Amino acid sequence: MNIMKNKQVLRRLVRYAVPHRKSFALAFCLLLVATTADLLGPMLIKVFIDTYLTERYFPVEPLLLLGVGYISLNMIKVVIQYFQQLKFQGIALNIIQQIRIDVFSHVHKLGLRYFDRTPTGSLVSRITNDTEAIKEMFVEVIAVFIQNGVFLIGIFIAMFILDMKLALYCLALLPFIFVLMKTYQHFSGIYYTQLREKLSQLNAKIHESLQGMGIVQVFRQEKRLRREFGDINESHYQAGVRNLKLDGLLLRPAVDVLYVLAIIGVLSYFGISVLDSPVEVGVLYAFVNYLERFFQPVNEMMQRLSMYQQAMVASKRVFELMNEGEKAPSFMKDSQATIKRGMIEFRGVTFSYDGKTNVLSNISFLIKEGQTVALVGHTGSGKSSIINLLLGFYTPKQGEILIDGQPLQTYSEEEIRRRIGLVLQDSFIFADTVKANISLHDPLILEEDVREALRFVQATPFIEDLPKSYNEVLVERGATLSSGQRQLLSFARTMVRKPKILVLDEATAHIDTETEDAIQAVLAKMKRNRTTVAIAHRLSTIQHADAILVLHKGEIVERGTHAELLEKQGLYYSMYRLQNHQGKAGGEI
Template sequence: MANTSNAKDKNRHLTRFHYTVDQAIEKQFNWTQMMRLLVYLKPYSKNYLPAAIIAMMISTAVRLTVPILIGKVAIDIAIKNKDTTMLTYLVVGIGLLYLLSFVGNTFRIKWVNILGQNVIYDLRQHLFSHVQRLSHRFFDSRSAGSILVRIMNDINSLQELFTNGIINLLMDVVTLIGIIVILFVLSPKLALAIMVILPIMFYISTKLRRNIRRSWQEVRIQQSRMNSHLNEGLQGMRITQSFSQEKENGEYFNGVNHGFFESFRGASKKSAMFRPLVEMCNAIGTVILIAYGAHLILLGEENGGIALGTFVAFAFFLGMFWEPISRLGQMYNQLLMAMAASERIFEFLDEKPNVDEKENSYHIDEMKGHIEFDKVEFSYEEGRIALHEISLDIKQGQTIALVGHTGSGKSTIANLISRFYDPTKGVVKIDGHDLRDVKINSLRQKISVVLQDTFIFSGTIMENIRFGKPNATDEEVMEAAKVVGADDFIQRLGEGYGTEVEERGSILSAGERQLLSFARALLADPTILILDEATASIDTETEVKIQKALNRLLKGRTAIIIAHRLSTIRESDNIFVLENGKVLENGNHEELMAKRGEYFGLVKSQFQMLDAM
């Protein structure tokens, strides 16, 4: 009982993470959306899809033909007339038909699997490519885990639909229609007697649809929550262990896991109700067939009854009749799961970048690096202004520094220069070009950003540095590393530049990771270089080494340095002091110290802290 209580209690506190974007989507079953999914079949509509349909039609035709041959030909003609020759031909013919069906099914399975895997590949590639183009605001409001669920789990849930579902659906519909037509041709009376159960089954099944669909939506939401927690929990494992919070974290995961368990169990229960419903209808249909069919046989063909062969054919078709209905029920459940997943996938695909390109946007072929902020105002969210009508003029080749307390707007200025966000008001220009008129790639290719929390990818040292310029030669990579002083520690590693680094570069120190990010940024040969607290994680000795390299590297480039460590910006051409999104003062180090204003106070307080240490 204690564990259950814990789980419920944890579920009540799921606000620890933000899931507002993952709420259930209240929409009717949308065939337009299903057609949108089927568009991904279009590239394969001239080869694999037609081939799979032809193979399916062959095997279906065989299944519908064999019961007629057994009932109407073998029993009513060959056996009745004791024609052994005809029976022999029928046995051989039916054997060949089953062989043909086997070949058809083999190729159908092969082709639909190739078709389905290609569609899933294309869909996942499309979604990932689209997500990469979305603006920073999109990622600000979503956890990495919830995005991962859309790209992996939700698309995986469509795999069965595309690999088997669509062709099987078509096969079952054709089979069902074929059986109904044949049954009414063989005996309209007996067919009507058996079909009386269908409206009852249809009525009951439609009542289940909404609940089943909602249940699978809830499963996706709970799965997203669990993946989000797992992603955050694994990335923050060191913090968890440092504060001895393994028990609390385990209890929280128990709550999230319990929510997923309960939602999946509920959805599975509702989905499982369809199969017994079909079995019940099958049983009722069999009783009707035996009772009424026997009556019609005894009545005789001359009195409006049926022959024994017709009854046998009916028995075959009745067994086949409920099978596609049962599969269609399972297919409908599968379709509901696919709809729940596709709604979430298309929610991302329909997401438009907040920072988007105009239709008439143009490339910047050459960038000099003159940056202007003309009365720029910016808010990350309504009511919270991060920048208040900022005006800056950063000349080509200048090194400027942005200083101020946390939240003063320093990183926001850097984000606007890279156009990760657009200003709420005002204009940001580079070389006189309004950034909203410029193609984003042509802008960012000429800007390199080095952050405090640098990201190192899984792969070799060489590959990580080359990330800034994929076509760079090994010699260019090594030269960039030497310039920033990274070559020394790289050569000391086991395999030098070929050393494999784990996810996020965990085998490297913070300073070493930062040196690699410097090499990566400089290899790209940017016109504008942005250093956002780039030396914060580096020890004093390494900082001196980088400072010497930067003095050479910043020549000819426009550089924006954001730093709390004021010792790193003394040589800047201009220093802007920010507070609450406003420029309080600006000038070089000597000018600002002479003013004895805010900058003077910042320097003084920092040196007092160093003396106290």
């Protein structure tokens, strides 16, 4: 990451701190008080040594005042530092909380194209691990840098008060420290970028293996995945080792060498000066004490450079995600247009996921109000792509999609989501109650609406058999339910919103024949007075559709009713015969 990018990242991080500027000002004032108290301590000891230690008679009152003053300064420093650190870290936690909310919210606004090409584990790593690294920078690095920066300025002021020539000598150390920091920053930036990338790959591999655990075990892929995970883990380890070597060379050891050289220089200076004039022991003590205190914050800042570099790399990755321009297709926010009839029309629609290969070519059809139209075709023919475009997840490359005669994008997103109900073949169940899985915490959906929707799809019997009925907390992805039960919940989730258009994306693909027969009546009720678009595996389930569109390689090659298509003896006829030969239960295409 070059210097310009570092500056851009820093400016963006600073913008998050702007709303907390008053709290920062208070914390900074507390820091000044604590630093002043800390720096006055050696001055009092210097006064004690040079004024009273050489005397045979110790005046009680001045010594008592010095002692009380020294103890008071240390107590003030401890108390103020506590509140100052509390304030700084409170600000840091508020900032990182806002960053996490912003990146999480931004991810939900991204278009599906982005998720098509980005591993889920990589996104999880950015939202969790990378933001955690940024938190460490705000909690540890910034507070320490500000505190120690102020402390160093105070030390130099005290040094100039004691001895200007020696203070100028100590200023000569700053360029060496600066070069050391820049060298460390350059190399650690490279190594930490590698480390973060490998950590992201580890998360992606873990997520992939956990999501596909059933397939992994059935096909005995444990050894292969362990080997692949081990390779990535080894790369992560090697990147970590390079960081450790760099830290071991340029952090504490290099600073310690500078400290030793500085002490030698100071003692040599006093040794030469004593030939011309006597040196006050208190001044020597105070100067050595300040010099030691000078390198203490330098050491702390060098140690925090490691966290700083991790945070800068992590910030870059987080802000790259937040800068991602692959937004979901936009709708008219303030549109008053409403879907009343549910008439759907595709006019010459061509679409490509990658911008190169068309998955749909010149698709045109009209679905009138209340009609049921089925989409059939072999895998990859473009059925699901039509559904994705209808729901506004993607924008066509060419052509236009209209609902009730108006372009899709002229409606508000709220209207599209409310009036178009979707049921997928894979029903996603949240780790929440049955009631919450249906209403999705929509305040406009009452408990009675939920119960009515479940009765409508004939899911009430198995729901009421659960220990807590409608308040039963389901596990992630509904693993304790059968595929048929999960699908019924998905039906209820859609029907509770009373959509005008119903989209069934192979909604019965994972349901056994007996269960399917039981819910066909439910589907018939769901379709009543609604425009319905259905993708079907089993051709027996769409025989009563008003029209069937047969897709092949992204084009509509046949259209008509079930009887008309059989009479043509084309692709639909071949698929229908193939399924019938596979048995009355029906096969899949």
